[in-house]
Amino acid sequence: MSFFLIVLTILVIISAGFLVIELLGFLKESSLFEKLSFSWGLGFGLIGLQLFFYHLLNIEWNRLSILFPWISLFILYIQKNKPYFPKMTPRLQSREKIFVTLILLLVLFVGFESTLRPVQAWDAWDNWLFRSKVFYHHNTIDQYYFHYAQDEYPLIIPLVGTFGYIMMGQINDRLILLLFFMFYLCLGGLFFGTARRLFNTQKALLFTFLLLSLQNLIRHGGRFEVGQADLALSYYIFAGMILLASFIKRKSKKAAFLLSVFLGISGQIKYDGMAFVMIVTLISFFSIIEWKRYRYVFLLLPTFLLLIPWQLYKVFNHLPENFLFRSGINIHIERVATVILFMSKEFFSIKNWNLLWIVFFVCLIFYWRRSEKAKLFLVVLFLQWLSYFVIFLMTPTDPATHIENIIDKLYIHLAPIAMLIIAINLSQFLDNSNLLKHKLKLS
Amino acid sequence: MFWMKKKNVSYYLLLILLLLWIGISLVRTFYNLSKLGIEERKWYFLTDEEKREMQFGDRHRFFRFVQVYTKKGSNILFYTHDGMAYYWGRYYLYPTTVIWGENQYVHWGDDINRNYEYVMIYPLNRGKQLKDVFFFENVAYKKLVEYKIGNSVKGVIYKK
Numbered sequence: 166m167s168f169f170l171i172v173l174t175i176l177v178i179i180s181a182g183f184l185v186i187e188l189l190g191f192l193k194e195s196s197l198f199e200k201l202s203f204s205w206g207l208g209f210g211l212i213g214l215q216l217f218f219y220h221l222l223n224i225e226w227n228r229l230s231i232l233f234p235w236i237s238l239f240i241l242y243i244q245k246n247k248p249y250f251p252k253m254t255p256r257l258q259s260r261e262k263i264f265v266t267l268i269l270l271l272v273l274f275v276g277f278e279s280t281l282r283p284v285q286a287w288d289a290w291d292n293w294l295f296r297s298k299v300f301y302h303h304n305t306i307d308q309y310y311f312h313y314a315q316d317e318y319p320l321i322i323p324l325v326g327t328f329g330y331i332m333m334g335q336i337n338d339r340l341i342l343l344l345f346f347m348f349y350l351c352l353g354g355l356f357f358g359t360a361r362r363l364f365n366t367q368k369a370l371l372f373t374f375l376l377l378s379l380q381n382l383i384r385h386g387g388r389f390e391v392g393q394a395d396l397a398l399s400y401y402i403f404a405g406m407i408l409l410a411s412f413i414k415r416k417s418k419k420a421a422f423l424l425s426v427f428l429g430i431s432g433q434i435k436y437d438g439m440a441f442v443m444i445v446t447l448i449s450f451f452s453i454i455e456w457k458r459y460r461y462v463f464l465l466l467p468t469f470l471l472l473i474p475w476q477l478y479k480v481f482n483h484l485p486e487n488f489l490f491r492s493g494i495n496i497h498i499e500r501v502a503t504v505i506l507f508m509s510k511e512f513f514s515i516k517n518w519n520l521l522w523i524v525f526f527v528c529l530i531f532y533w534r535r536s537e538k539a540k541l542f543l544v545v546l547f548l549q550w551l552s553y554f555v556i557f558l559m560t561p562t563d564p565a566t567h568i569e570n571i572i573d574k575l576y577i578h579l580a581p582i583a584m585l586i587i588a589i590n591l592s593q594f595l596d597n598s599n600l601l602k603h604k605l606k607l608s
Numbered sequence: 609m610f611w612m613k614k615k616n617v618s619y620y621l622l623l624i625l626l627l628l629w630i631g632i633s634l635v636r637t638f639y640n641l642s643k644l645g646i647e648e649r650k651w652y653f654l655t656d657e658e659k660r661e662m663q664f665g666d667r668h669r670f671f672r673f674v675q676v677y678t679k680k681g682s683n684i685l686f687y688t689h690d691g692m693a694y695y696w697g698r699y700y701l702y703p704t705t706v707i708w709g710e711n712q713y714v715h716w717g718d719d720i721n722r723n724y725e726y727v728m729i730y731p732l733n734r735g736k737q738l739k740d741v742f743f744f745e746n747v748a749y750k751k752l753v754e755y756k757i758g759n760s761v762k763g764v765i766y767k768k
Contacts (some may be wrong), residue, residue, distance in 0.1 A: 267637060270641060271640075274637075274640055274644070281652075282651060282659055283656050283660050285663050287692075290695060290696060290700075294699075295698070295699045295702070298699070299702060309721075312716075312719045312720060313705055313720060314698075315716065315719070339656060371630075374633065375630070375633055378633040378637055485719075515632070519629055519632045520625055520628060520632065521629075523625065524622070524625050524626065524629060527622060528622070531618040531621075531622070591622065594618075594619070594622055
């Protein structure tokens with residue numbers, strides 16, 4: 166029964182996102198596959214925020230009160246649209262079939278592993294699922310919790326965990342992990358959808374397989390560390406990046422609005438996402454200024470409208486300050502060499518990343534002048550990396566230990582963007598190499 | 609000519625790296641799948657309770673023991689040198705609140721309720737003499753129960 170209810174929870178989350186996308190006419194050019202992948206993140210964020218606003222408005226959390234708005238949207242949607250069943254008749258070549266099989270095997274493996282054991286990750290019982298448990302127990306956001314746990318972390322992930330418990334009618338910290346596996350699945354979906362627009366199916370499948378087979382992603386999607394916020398943030402950063410690229414390319418208002426909502430959610434997944442929010446907002450802002458379409462600035466407002474309530478909530482309820490800033494902001498310049506050394510070491514961890522980072526740097530060396538398409542992705546990736554670098558210059562703990570403890574998780578945030586940059590470069594390389602072979606044969 | 613050489617170097621280097629990467633990914637995918645039939649088999653037919661015991665060992669048994677001997681929703685002062693035991697206990701025992709004895713003034717200052725119903729110590733250092741009465745801020749806590757494995761005492765709970 167609990168398994169059925171957690172699957173139902175997943176369907177509710179995807180449906181919530183899908184209804185908003187369809188009713189507001191977002192992602193018109195995207196395939197159903199891409200829309201569903203975006204729907205997961207949008208639904209997840211909106212339901213988390215819904216529980217937070219219910220708490221602020223003193224509305225009780227129960228299945229009916231939470232599902233009511235979504236059921237209303239669903240009725241509105243079926244009144245406006247006739248249900249349609251897209252024809253799924255993919256014609257795959259034999260190599261493509263092999264990659265599809267490999268990807269499916271990976272997804273099944275990670276999904277199975279995610280619920281094989283009860284929660285075992287430190288991050289979960291120290292933070293994310295601990296809060297889900299506390300809020301479920303009190304059926305609201307308990308104020309004493311913040312003082313008891315000395316915690317001021319954002320609430321979307323724990324609140325969606327609580328939503329899962331409300332749907333199941335009990336705390337089940339094994340099945341709830343399926344929610345985190347969904348980020349693995351939908352990240353793969355988003356990546357394939359994007360790659361499919363840029364390259365042919367075979368290349369898109371190859372690079373999706375290479376992304377989903379990264380050991381660190383597999384572990385956080387279902388095995389030891391069990392994802393929690395880092396894989397989720399990786400998904401949101403990648404989704405935000407795609408929407409930013411789409412906004413800049415098409416100057417589309419709808420892409421800007423959806424991007425802004427995704428940024429508002431990303432900043433409340435984990436604080437590491439705040440740097441990304443700032444970077445992308447600034448890029449969007451300068452692009453708008455350059456285009457002289459000043460009214461577009463209003464489209465960036467949802468980010469702030471979604472972020473400000475939580476910031477005000479922290480102030481009004483005297484929540485403890487983040488441990489990084491408790492003793493003021495101190496940048497230790499003398500740590501630069503140590504931080505660079507320890508942050509760079511992770512790039513060579515084949516155990517975690519296979520050859521992702523090595524190929525990434527080789528691609529940069531040989532192709533950086535010609536990777537026009539990848540420039541935007543490269544800038545964001547570098548600035549996000551720089552934000553982690555600055556944090557390690559500021560951290561009140563020993564930087565080497567701090568880096569070693571969390572660097573693999575931070576690079577998860579960047580991995581899908583790095584993979585897309587590699588895919589763009591290698592795709593050119595594969596095309597050019599065919600041409601080169603041809604020239605060599607002629608000479 | 610130099611241009612052609614440079615092209616060839618980058619071509620072969622990237623080709624080798626790409627093939628190597630695909631090879632590693634394939635091997636690891638099948639290695640992971642093979643684990644399902646070998647090392648993961650031991651998890652398949654266990655209950656959640658048995659899985660927790662296998663995962664967290666004696667800590668799991670101790671906190672189940674604490675649940676039996678303490679009132680749900682109480683406030684416990686927990687002395688431990690094992691950080692994992694503290695955080696696991698905090699998660700496990702909620703709605704009972706657990707404050708880390710050694711760090712309580714550094715970590716919480718005056719931000720918490722210090723009216724404790726119980727004091728517990730786990731894991732006990734080997735050879736440590738247990739008192740029958742434990743004092744915290746002039747409040748006496750009497751020994752309620754000892755947690756033993758065989759004849760050896762591994763933990764203790766005191767009650768106000």
